[in-house]
Amino acid sequence: MALEEFQAAPRVIQTIDALRLFVTQQRQLGKRLGLVPTMGALHAGHLSLVKKSNEECDVTIVTIFVNPTQFAPHEDLDKYPRTLTQDLKLLAELHVSAVFVPSVEQIYPEDFSTFVDPPSVALPMEGQSRPDHFRGVATVVLKLFNLAQADVAYFGQKDYQQCLVIQRMVKDLGLPIAIEICPIVREPDGLAMSSRNRYLSSEERTQALAISRAIEGARQMVDAGEVDCSRLQCMMRSVMEQAGITRIEYACVAHPETLSQLDAIEDAAIALIAAHVGKTRLIDNCVLK
Amino acid sequence: MALEEFQAAPRVIQTIDALRLFVTQQRQLGKRLGLVPTMGALHAGHLSLVKKSNEECDVTIVTIFVNPTQFAPHEDLDKYPRTLTQDLKLLAELHVSAVFVPSVEQIYPEDFSTFVDPPSVALPMEGQSRPDHFRGVATVVLKLFNLAQADVAYFGQKDYQQCLVIQRMVKDLGLPIAIEICPIVREPDGLAMSSRNRYLSSEERTQALAISRAIEGARQMVDAGEVDCSRLQCMMRSVMEQAGITRIEYACVAHPETLSQLDAIEDAAIALIAAHVGKTRLIDNCVLK
Numbered sequence: 310m311a312l313e314e315f316q317a318a319p320r321v322i323q324t325i326d327a328l329r330l331f332v333t334q335q336r337q338l339g340k341r342l343g344l345v346p347t348m349g350a351l352h353a354g355h356l357s358l359v360k361k362s363n364e365e366c367d368v369t370i371v372t373i374f375v376n377p378t379q380f381a382p383h384e385d386l387d388k389y390p391r392t393l394t395q396d397l398k399l400l401a402e403l404h405v406s407a408v409f410v411p412s413v414e415q416i417y418p419e420d421f422s423t424f425v426d427p428p429s430v431a432l433p434m435e436g437q438s439r440p441d442h443f444r445g446v447a448t449v450v451l452k453l454f455n456l457a458q459a460d461v462a463y464f465g466q467k468d469y470q471q472c473l474v475i476q477r478m479v480k481d482l483g484l485p486i487a488i489e490i491c492p493i494v495r496e497p498d499g500l501a502m503s504s505r506n507r508y509l510s511s512e513e514r515t516q517a518l519a520i521s522r523a524i525e526g527a528r529q530m531v532d533a534g535e536v537d538c539s540r541l542q543c544m545m546r547s548v549m550e551q552a553g554i555t556r557i558e559y560a561c562v563a564h565p566e567t568l569s570q571l572d573a574i575e576d577a578a579i580a581l582i583a584a585h586v587g588k589t590r591l592i593d594n595c596v597l598k
Numbered sequence: 599m600a601l602e603e604f605q606a607a608p609r610v611i612q613t614i615d616a617l618r619l620f621v622t623q624q625r626q627l628g629k630r631l632g633l634v635p636t637m638g639a640l641h642a643g644h645l646s647l648v649k650k651s652n653e654e655c656d657v658t659i660v661t662i663f664v665n666p667t668q669f670a671p672h673e674d675l676d677k678y679p680r681t682l683t684q685d686l687k688l689l690a691e692l693h694v695s696a697v698f699v700p701s702v703e704q705i706y707p708e709d710f711s712t713f714v715d716p717p718s719v720a721l722p723m724e725g726q727s728r729p730d731h732f733r734g735v736a737t738v739v740l741k742l743f744n745l746a747q748a749d750v751a752y753f754g755q756k757d758y759q760q761c762l763v764i765q766r767m768v769k770d771l772g773l774p775i776a777i778e779i780c781p782i783v784r785e786p787d788g789l790a791m792s793s794r795n796r797y798l799s800s801e802e803r804t805q806a807l808a809i810s811r812a813i814e815g816a817r818q819m820v821d822a823g824e825v826d827c828s829r830l831q832c833m834m835r836s837v838m839e840q841a842g843i844t845r846i847e848y849a850c851v852a853h854p855e856t857l858s859q860l861d862a863i864e865d866a867a868i869a870l871i872a873a874h875v876g877k878t879r880l881i882d883n884c885v886l887k
Contacts, residue, residue, distance in 0.1 A: 455771055
C-alpha cells in the first residue's frame with residue numbers, strides 16, 4: 310500500500326505526533342474541527358457523516374482504524390474489510406483535510422493498560438451479545454477525541470447503542486466535544502448500509518432484507534396505533550423467521566434514551582434488531598416515536 | 599459557608615458551566631492554564647504546587663473536591679477535613695485566578711456511570727490496600743482535566759503511585775495535558791505534609807515520625823552502598839515497630855516506573871510505606887536511586 314500516493318489530498322497521517330502537529334496548527338488558525346471516526350471500508354453512510362462535517366466545520370478529520378479491542382476473540386477482526394485505497398479515493402473526492410490511519414501499535418503500544426468502563430447504557434442488547442465491545446469502543450473513541458481535539462464528532466444512527474454510549478461518556482466525563490448523530494443511510498431496497506454487507510452472498514443479501522422489513526413493519530404498526538410491544542416484537546421475529554433468519558439475538562422495543570425494554574409504547578420508543586444472516590451479524594434500528 | 603466573601607480573589611467557581619465559561623475566555627485570550635487538583639485542607643505541599651503553577655502558567659486553577667469515589671465505604675470520607683474558608687484565604691494570598699469548588703452532584707449527577715479503569719500500575723500497593731481507590735482517582739482527574747482544559751497539571755510526589763497512575767492514563771489515552779510532579783514537602787522534623795496529619799494526637803504525631811525516619815534510613819543505607827532490598831525492608835519495618843507502629847500495610851522497595859518489587863537495587867529504586875498510626879493511615883516515599 311503506497312500511502313504516499315495520497316499525500317496531496319487528503320493528507321494521510323499515520324502517527325500520533327503528526328496528528329497532534331496538524332491539530333495544533335489548525336487550532337491556532339482558529340479552525341473549527343470536525344471528526345469522523347470510522348473503521349474504514351467506507352460506504353455512503355460514512356460519507357454522509359463526512360459531508361455533514363464538511364458543511365459545519367472548516368476542517369474534517371476522518372480516522373480509519375479497525376479497533377481490535379472492540380472485537381471478541383471469535384469475531385471478525387481478521388477478516389474485517391480493509392479497503393484503504395478505495396477509502397482514500399472516496400475521501401479525496403469529498404476534499405477531506407486529513408485522514409488519520411494509525412497502526413495498532415500507535416493506539417495500543419505494548420504497555421497500554423488504561424480503559425474506559427463504559428456507562429450503564431452499554432449493558433443491554435449489544436452489551437449482552439458482545440460483553441467487552443463497548444469497553445473497546447469507548448476507550449478508542451475517547452483516545453481519538455483526545456488526539457483530534459475536534460469541536461464536533463459525527464456518528465451514524467445505525468450503531469444506535471454506540472451513539473448512546475458515546476453521548477453518555479461525553480456527558481459523564483465532561484469531554485469538550487459535541488456529538489452529532491446522523492440518520493441511517495439505506496440501500497434503495499431498504500438494507501441499512503454496513504461495511505459487513507460485503508460479507509453477504511447474493512442469497513444472504515436477499516435474506517438480509519427481512520431485517521429492514523421487520524424494522525419498517527414495526528414503524529408502520531406504531532403509526533397505525535399499535536402500542537403493545539410484545540406484538541411488535543412477535544411481528545419482527547416472524548418477518549425474519551419467514552425469510553429464513555433463525556439466529557436472532559434481539560428484536561425489541563426500548564426506550565430511546567435508557568434502552569430499557571418497554572411493555573407498551575408511551576412517549577418514546579425505538580425498535581432494535583441484531584440477527585445473523587449466514588455468518589454475518591447485522592444490526593438495524595428505527596425510532597418509532 | 600459564605601463563598602461570596604471570596605468572589606474577588608480568587609474567583610470561586612461552583613458549577614461546570616461557569617468553569618467552562620471561564621476556561622473558554624482564558625483560552626481565547628491565549629493564556630497558559632495550570633491546574634492544581636486537590637481535596638482541600640490545604641497545607642504547604644499543596645501550596646508548593648500552586649506556586650509552581652503560578653511560576654509557569656498565566657492562570658492557575660485550583661480545584662477543591664473531596665472525591666467520594668476514591669474512598670471505600672469504611673474509609674474517612676465523612677470526617678475528611680474540610681477547611682474551605684482557610685483554603686480560600688491561603689489561595690488568595692497566592693493570587694490564584696480561580697478555585698473550582700463543585701458539589702458532588704456537579705461531578706457525579708444521579709445517572710453518572712462512566713469510569714476509568716486505571717492502568718496496571720494501579721494494582722500493587724495502594725491498589726491492594728484500597729481496591730477501588732485509583733478507579734475513583736483516575737475518573738475524577740480525567741473529568742477535571744476535561745473541564746479545565748489546562749496545559750499542565752501539578753501533583754505532589756507524596757502520592758507517588760497516584761502520580762504514576764495519572765501519568766500512565768495521560769499517555770495511554772492521549773490526553774492533551776502535561777503532568778508535573780513536585781517534591782514532597784515535609785515538616786521541619788521530617789513528617790511528610792498530609793491533610794490527614796490533622797487527625798493525629800500529640801502522641802501519634804511523635805509516633806508518625808518513624809515513617810519518615812524509616813524512609814530516610816533506607817535512603818542513607820542505599821547511599822552507603824546497600825543493594826539488598828530485603829535488608830532495607832526489614833530495617834524500615836523495624837524502625838516503625840520500635841516506635842509502636844504495628845499496622846504496616848507495606849514497606850517495600852520497588853522499581854520507580856513499574857512499581858514491581860525489587861530483590862536487589864540496580865539502576866533505579868523507590869522506597870514506599872503505608873502504615874496506620876492510631877486510626878490514621880499515612881503514606882510516604884523516597885526515590886533511592
